[in-house]
Amino acid sequence: MSSTILERYQKVFEKDRELAQHAVQIFPDGVTHDSRHAEPFPIYIERADGSKKWGIGGKEFIDYWAGHGALLLGHNVPEIVEAVTKQMGHGTHYGACHPLELEWGSLVKELIPSAERVRFVSSGTEATLMAIRLARTYTGKNKILKFAGHFHGWHDSVILGANPPFEAPIPGIPKGVIDTTLICPPNDIDGVEKCLQTDSDIACIILEPTGSSFGLIPTNGEFLKQLREITHDYGVVLIFDEVISGFRVAPGGAQGYYQVTPDLTTLAKILAGGLPGGAVVGKKDIINLISIKEEEETQRGKKMPHPGTFNANPLSASAGIAMLNIVKTGVPHEQVNHTAAVLRKGLNEVIDQHGLDWAVYGEFSGLKFFIGHGVHELLAADFNPDEWDYRKLKGGSDSELVGSLRSGLLLNGIDISGGGGMAMAAHTEEDVKQTIAAFDQTIEWMKADGLLE
Ligand SMILES: Cc1ncc(COP(=O)(O)O)c(C=O)c1O
Incomplete structure (x- = not known):
């Protein structure tokens, strides 16, 4: 046998x-x-x-x-291998600003339509964490609306509802976070509108613009357009989580492909050419809530702290630049x-x-x-x-x-x-x-x- x-x-x-x-x-x-x-x-x-x-x-x-x-x-794209090898000899962490972050950020700004401003982080999870906090700071509201099955990393607000059974609580997540996380069925614009009509405490809607887990539960351009309109009408921040779709479906990500521009976008994965890295990009008014200078000028009490040891680290920047220069060609x-x-x-x-x-x-x-x-x-x-x-x-x-x-x-x-x-x-x-x-x-x-x- x-x-x-x-x-x-x-x-x-x-x-x-x-x-x-x-x-x-x-x-x-x-x-x-x-x-x-x-x-x-x-x-x-x-x-x-x-x-x-x-x-x-x-x-x-x-x-x-x-x-x-x-x-x-x-694996081992020659342009990336060359860039990273060269950078290794120049140092992996300067604890300082460096020219590569400028080049990397400029490429992101050039490619992603919503990117008026850019802030680098170290992973996709950090990016969605930051985007949601920015949305809360901007609107002064507490709740987030996400869709069943959509994955945005593993921090408290977003891991809820990501995997089946979608309603189940997740151990270790405080009740306050559960109460501020609304989970709607995917692609249900009426359900979204009902939430927005009945709850005035919603700061943002976050979704994967190509659907849960890169299309396992697909979505469509029409739904993205409807979300854009409705979030605009209700003063809610629209976040596209393009950690997977960004630079993958098109050089400009899903937002470039579907021609729908969100307020904030989260990026990671391809962004850093196979090394760790992430970014939040979007409207200047929102991203600038981390600006020390703007806070000093406006005294609005809205400065959002944002440190991060490996933000824009030179090694990831070198790989990201090499990668995005190839992405740019389409x-x-x-x-x-x-x-x-x-x-x-x-x-x-x-x-x-x-x-x-x-x-x-x-x-x-x-x-x-x-x-x-x-x-x-x-x-x-x-x-x-x-x-x-x-x-x-x-x-x-x-x-x-x-x-x-x-x-x-x-x-x-x-x-x-x-x-x-x-x-x-x-x-x-x-x-x-x-x-x-x-x-x-x-x-x-x-x-x-x-x-x-
Ligand atoms: C759409 C999406 N958002 C966020 C994340 C989290 O990214 P990371 O694993 O870099 O924290 C992932 C990871 O697969 C993802 O696919």
Whole structure:
């Protein structure tokens, strides 16, 4: 009898298991990020280049994690490697202003339509934290309105409602924060209007302008336009969280693509070219609430403190400048969007050949897996996420199948999360072919394991 996916995994990734056994003595679950938790244990990567990563046993993987979305082009982009290597020799932290932050900030201002002013931070979580506090300071109001499933990092106000079950309280978050966080169903403009009509204490609306988790629950340009109008009418700050979509869907982010300009925008990931970094950009009047000089002049008592050891650190600035100079051309966006579209089509053909109730969907460079949705008559090629309840799209996949698919794909040389992944410009036609073949092979194995009919 041939071995199961689990047996193969234990054998092929034997060395990874040894590291994982050590890791649980150091880290909870042996991992350093919730989404790296894997059963029976995660694999370990030692090196990456272009579209590929190599494990500790030397096994090669085609990478669709794309650095959690921080990599648009691929690993070790020569321009970025050169810039960062040079900067290492010049120092990594001056504790001072430096010319690179100017160049970096100018590029952000040039590319992102809402960016009248820029402030660098160190991560996407810091960026949304800062944007929300700025909105509260600006309006003098307390509450935020966010959408179920939309992810904005892990600080108190925004982690609520990010994951299913969306209404559940999260341990450690004070009641006061829960009471000031309103969670609306995604894409429901009437629901938003009702909140704004009945509650005059709402400071801001924050959303991912390409929908929850980069389109897992998609949204659309029409909804963004409606939000722009309604927030304007009610004097509420509109925040686009473009930590993923910024520089990814277009050089000007989702706001450039949909031509809807928010009051504030949060950026990270691609912004810093694969190194840590983030930014809040937006209306001068709002961002300038951190200005010491303006406070001295106006005495309005609204100065918002904003320190941060690694704000605009020179290493991230050097990588970010190299990255944004490539983003500016618009060339990578066409490439990644095309690769993702070819992959979605090819993977859905495999799904339909096997007659499974699965689908791969997404927009731009996104690949979203919907595994085991329970409607067998539906063709994956015709799957339209807009026709599905958002609770099905986020958290609706069969977790046993997802785990087995992920393990099988790793064995077949593909590293992609159970929820899907992102295309990078480094992905080749050969990578795409190999990925589709690996998907087919994994489904065969899952059938042999009795997981699928
Ligand atoms: C849309 C969005 N906002 C915020 C964050 C948080 O960013 P970070 O992980 O850099 O704190 C993420 C991270 O994935 C994100 O996707």
